[in-house]
Amino acid sequence: MIAPNHDIVENDMWPISNTQTFVNYFESNGIEQASCGGVTANFSSDVTEMCGEGTVQYTDMSSGDITSWEWTFEGGDPETSIEQNPTVTYNTVGSWNVTLTVNGEEGATFMVEDYLAVYEIPEVTVDPFDGACIFWTPYELTGGMPEGGDYSGPGVNDNIFDPEAAGLGTHTITYTYISDDGCENFAEEPLTVDACTGIDEIKESEVQVYPNPATDIVNISSKSYMVSVRIFSYTGQMLESVELNDKIYQFNTTSYPAGVYSISIETEESSISKRLIIK
Structure with missing residues (x-):
């Protein structure tokens, strides 16, 4: 075996048995494995996607004898950090790069493009509801935008409103919509159920x-x-x-x-x- 300075440090151990690895065989003969040195940059975070705004906790996953950390957060606040495990706030929609450079005996940089995605929270509206008579047949609720959301509230089941089940009075009906990105928003409107005593039902x-x-x-x-x-x-x-x-x-x-x-x-x-x- 030849050392880095070209000295012959071992020349009488070959061949080794098939049941031992090279490292185990060397160690059993008093030869230690040398460290290659250097550092490797790597990181992770608690989230990589969010809706509207939020905070991300970054965790240094680098290896080696590291003496300093240099982070760059595109679209984040702060934009840079020298902490090992920084916390960053995002409030701008987009896909943002994250870069970590670590220093030791040597330097190493790890950058991930579009690492953190901030999605837009959808704008949700619902038209005002007309009042209902308590004896009316259940009917489908409409007027929520964007289409494809769900209604909820007293007397509502599968987007169908039952005045009798809701009962007399004013009820809050909520329209909730979830975007393709998984971001949720809602809008609310009152719906009043009346006895309609001024309307004589047919016998x-x-x-x-x-x-x-x-x-x-x-x-x-x-x-x-x-x-x-x-x-x-x-x-x-x-x-x-x-x-x-x-x-x-x-x-x-x-x-x-x-x-x-x-x-x-x-x-x-x-x-x-x-x-x-x-x-």
């Missing part, structure tokens, strides 16, 4: 829905002129809406899956809901 006997259960054709007859008929699924999705001025209305159910449906009927003076079963 059950004045409106007939038949046959019920139905298989194909359904007839609706009213003693008063109907101005609209709306048909809802059990989840509250409106399937059909018709404006009319008649005492009789007929529709075909063959395209509807079997299940329970709700029919909302309005006249010039009042309204009523009927349940329909389709086989």
Whole structure:
């Protein structure tokens, strides 16, 4: 074995056995492994993505006999640091580089492009809600932007609002949206459920829905002129809406899956809901 100064330090140990590594064999004969010296720069952090703004804790992962650290944080505050494990704040949207240079017997630099990503928090709005009567059929909430979010609050289930379940009074409805980057924001609007005592509901006997259960054709007859008929699924999705001025209305159910449906009927003076079963 030849030393760095070209002296022969060992020339009588070959071959070694197959069950020993070179290092183990040398150490068993009193020869220590020399250190190659130098330093290697490396780092990690508690987060690499954030929404809007936040703080990042960086951790030095370098190796070797290090005497100093020099950090550069693009888009961060502070922009530079000589601490070993600095804390940095970001509040500007973008993808930012991070560079660490360590010094010892030799110097080493480790830089990661686009290491820290700051995503934009989405702007979320929701239109004001009209008031609802407590006897209304459950209906789908709309007006939230960007589209694709979720509504929550009293009486809300799967974006369907049930006035009876919510109860009388003013309720806060929240619209929450999560962007593709995973950033979340929300908007709120009040929705008032009223007893609507000034609206006289039609007596059950004045409106007939038949046959019920139905298989194909359904007839609706009213003693008063109907101005609209709306048909809802059990989840509250409106399937059909018709404006009319008649005492009789007929529709075909063959395209509807079997299940329970709700029919909302309005006249010039009042309204009523009927349940329909389709086989």
